[in-house]
Amino acid sequence: MSKIELNKRQERILEIVKDSGPITGEQIADKLSLTRATLRPDLAILTMAGFLDARPRVGYFYTGKSGTQLLTDSLKKIHVREYQSIPVVISENVSVYDAIVTMFLEDVGTLFVSDHDGLLAGVLSRKDLLRASIGKQELTAVPVNIIMTRMPNITVCKKDDLLIEAAKKLIEKQIDALPIVKESDLGLEIVGRLTKTNITKAFVALAQED
Amino acid sequence: MSKIELNKRQERILEIVKDSGPITGEQIADKLSLTRATLRPDLAILTMAGFLDARPRVGYFYTGKSGTQLLTDSLKKIHVREYQSIPVVISENVSVYDAIVTMFLEDVGTLFVSDHDGLLAGVLSRKDLLRASIGKQELTAVPVNIIMTRMPNITVCKKDDLLIEAAKKLIEKQIDALPIVKESDLGLEIVGRLTKTNITKAFVALAQED
Known part of the structure; x- marks a missing residue:
């Protein structure tokens, strides 16, 4: 028995x-x-x-x-769209000072920057803003497009990507967030935000499922 | 068949x-x-x-x-010590400016602050430093103990805690990192650092195990 x-x-x-x-x-x-x-x-x-x-x-x-392999199999069923956050997007002529204020108001660690067509133009991390803030420039006079990371150096993901693939990108590129984009004829529309917080939530949820 | x-x-x-x-x-x-x-x-x-x-x-x-339950079982075997990082610790009389420089040199998102006995006194996030940097104070003149989060408001974990429990703390307290501590007669010794990056690495590793 x-x-x-x-x-x-x-x-x-x-x-x-x-x-x-x-x-x-x-x-x-x-x-x-x-x-x-x-x-x-x-x-x-x-x-x-x-x-x-x-x-x-x-x-x-x-x-x-093994049990581990079954685990892997079930990880491979989780997609970005299940854990994404709402993106916080600012225009590229906004000042660094206003970007910092927006970051605090919206309580996010990464801002996305859009061009005049509303398409993805850049990414701003807390690290970028902190670096600028200890520089000699007047923060209200510098637009974010001077300090932002821009294409082709932006790593993106899509809603239908596997969460595990997005997590790998965050680790490999040593970044805190990925813009979730949708390709259009003109460029990349920003449709979401995926951060290490989202991955941490997914990790916690794995252990709480029934 | x-x-x-x-x-x-x-x-x-x-x-x-x-x-x-x-x-x-x-x-x-x-x-x-x-x-x-x-x-x-x-x-x-x-x-x-x-x-x-x-x-x-x-x-x-x-x-x-189910497969999910087996997954949960194996998550409950992962401990903090398997994914921890080295802590970056500064003294509480260091200036905010020097703290920001240390954060960049060490490339970390969170600094821990120790008292004169080398015990945990505070935590400094990028957000804390960014907030201070847009204030009116002279950053070289303000010591970090003015702006740091201090006990009893610091959430900690231990090497032998389950990684999943530490991840829950990060989500519930909305913080980026936990000091990993060891209790001594005098207070809490800082022995490591656990961040959302560590959790993201653990998440990626789950899918790569054989």
């Missing part, structure tokens, strides 16, 4: 499929000098438990799936 | 265990007017696949575990 472990025969089947898969049930039976009928419960157990998978006209193959 | 689905009898067993578990194999057999031997392969399959669990002298019970 204790938790069932793989028996010797199941272990041997697993070895055979690892070595020779994809392989049919008949071929496995041959190798073990047993009938297909005898093996049926073992193959059922190994398949149900996720060790093996089977495809019609192909045969059994080894999935190598 | 296609992926095996639960058959009717297995579905009924699952219903019985959901309703009446924990329940022994004999009792399930009684309810279905079948022998224990007939049920054995079905119970084996349901147990191996993780739908049911069984304990000696207790019986079968419904685990309700």
Whole structure:
């Protein structure tokens, strides 16, 4: 009545499929000098438990799936749109001072900058604004387009991207946020914001799902 | 040869265990007017696949575990110490200007402030420094202990805490980083730094494990 472990025969089947898969049930039976009928419960157990998978006209193959792999599979079902935030967008002729004020009013860590067509022109991080604020310039006189990161140096994502891919971009590029964009004939429309806070929320949610 | 689905009898067993578990194999057999031997392969399959669990002298019970639950289980094995960063600590009489310079040199988003005993006295975020930088004060003349967040308003964590618990604190308190501390007789020693970047890295790593 204790938790069932793989028996010797199941272990041997697993070895055979690892070595020779994809392989049919008949071929496995041959190798073990047993009938297909005898093996049926073992193959059922190994398949149900996720060790093996089977495809019609192909045969059994080894999935190598562990609990961790199942985890990976379910991570690959989460998309950017499920965790995105609303973007805070300012115009490129706004002053650095006003940008800082907007950042505090909206309580965000990253602002996006749009051009006169309303398309993505730049990104402003707290770090960019902090750097400017200890410079010698008058903050009310400098427009944000002087200090912002601009194309082609902006890393973007789309609503339908996998959240895990967006998270990788944040890490690889060492940035705090990605603009979520929609391509149009003229350029990139800003439709959302994805931050490390969103990823952290997704991480917390993973552990709270039922 | 296609992926095996639960058959009717297995579905009924699952219903019985959901309703009446924990329940022994004999009792399930009684309810279905079948022998224990007939049920054995079905119970084996349901147990191996993780739908049911069984304990000696207790019986079968419904685990309700899905792929998501397995994911939750594995998240609960990750601790803060596996993803922590090195803390950047400044003394409380350092000027706000020097703190900003340190933040850039060390390329971190949060500084920790220590008292004369080297114990945790405060936390400085980019937001705190940005707020100060647009104020009227001379940044080289103001010490960080004027603007820092101080105890008891600092949220901390420990190396052995679950990463998921630390992530929850970051979200609930709306902060970017937690000092990782060790309690001593005098107060809290700063032994590490945990940020949303660390959580994002953990999230990415989840999907890359084998």
